[in-house]
Amino acid sequence: MVKQVEIVLPAMGRGYHLITHKVLEAIGELPRTGIMNVFIKHTSAGLTINENADPSVRTDFETFMNDLVPEDYPHFTHTLEGSDDMPAHLKSSIIGQSVSIPITEHRLNLGTWQGIYLCEFRNHGGRRKIVITVYGE
């Protein structure tokens, strides 16, 4: 079976946000065994999996990734949409735009400390569209 839903997430602040519960609510019942793919339809945001408990991890992601891909990098030429735009494109490809997670016994088979992050790389990214696809049997 294949099941798919596209949802629009409300605008979130620049940073890293846990969305596991929103993804699960949106897709509903899962097959016994399979894969869930979550895909973000934007080039200045990302999806990844990381620590779901201590929020200091998400704060440090924001600080470190801003240093790794600095807005004042002097050689950017794609600057018309603001100084946060080209860094957002790069972070999006470094972090990735989809995650694929196993489904086992009708549940996401994440590790104890794993959650899905929506990574908002723009200052004012607005609403974000994601597509959730599950397949299995």
Added chain:
Amino acid sequence: MVKQVEIVLPAMGRGYHLITHKVLEAIGELPRTGIMNVFIKHTSAGLTINENADPSVRTDFETFMNDLVPEDYPHFTHTLEGSDDMPAHLKSSIIGQSVSIPITEHRLNLGTWQGIYLCEFRNHGGRRKIVITVYGE
């Protein structure tokens, strides 16, 4: 249904190249609902999704990634195949070697500005093999 094709892309210059149309041409008709996985069979090239319009984004990818993983990094030991080889391996794992994209109503469900990039990290990478797999119903 599962459908798969392996194609060989002609040698492209070092840099980031839009290949969405080539991928779609190669695979042909898509299922109504599902996933397309595109995989590159090399360790010194990559695949990602990013901005499909302004080519300055692709130029800035090349400039920035070369600074992030510099060819003159003094601690590389794997140097026999040239100064562009070990940086290419690292970029390949940082950017990734496959993308998984939802299929909706027989079409790739990409965002308006998203396209598939082949990332050629070698100076003379030659032809590159990719495998396109779609599954769904």
Added chain:
Amino acid sequence: MVKQVEIVLPAMGRGYHLITHKVLEAIGELPRTGIMNVFIKHTSAGLTINENADPSVRTDFETFMNDLVPEDYPHFTHTLEGSDDMPAHLKSSIIGQSVSIPITEHRLNLGTWQGIYLCEFRNHGGRRKIVITVYGE
């Protein structure tokens, strides 16, 4: 068909380890055509695909990634679990926590030089759980 197995890998040293053969042993027979997803249930380790021959590539991964995400980065706030913890979280999202590989004629369709790496980012990460899911027909 969908087939899935979860395995526990013994503790490995900090660094990059080829696990292709262990993954194949664990999952057994593959469908004729499809995809294999391998997923690691941890936020301080990763999975990627890279060069399967010369071990100097894996050494250089360890050296370079430690410089890219340094343990003495002065702005980390998530430091209670040791100086190797927050860098491990970041590397995990930069490198990724799953790989999806095409299956062709009952075999993994990897390139000649490609192998699956388990990336152990902690000094004492302990045993690691991975989930292998194959689907196809």
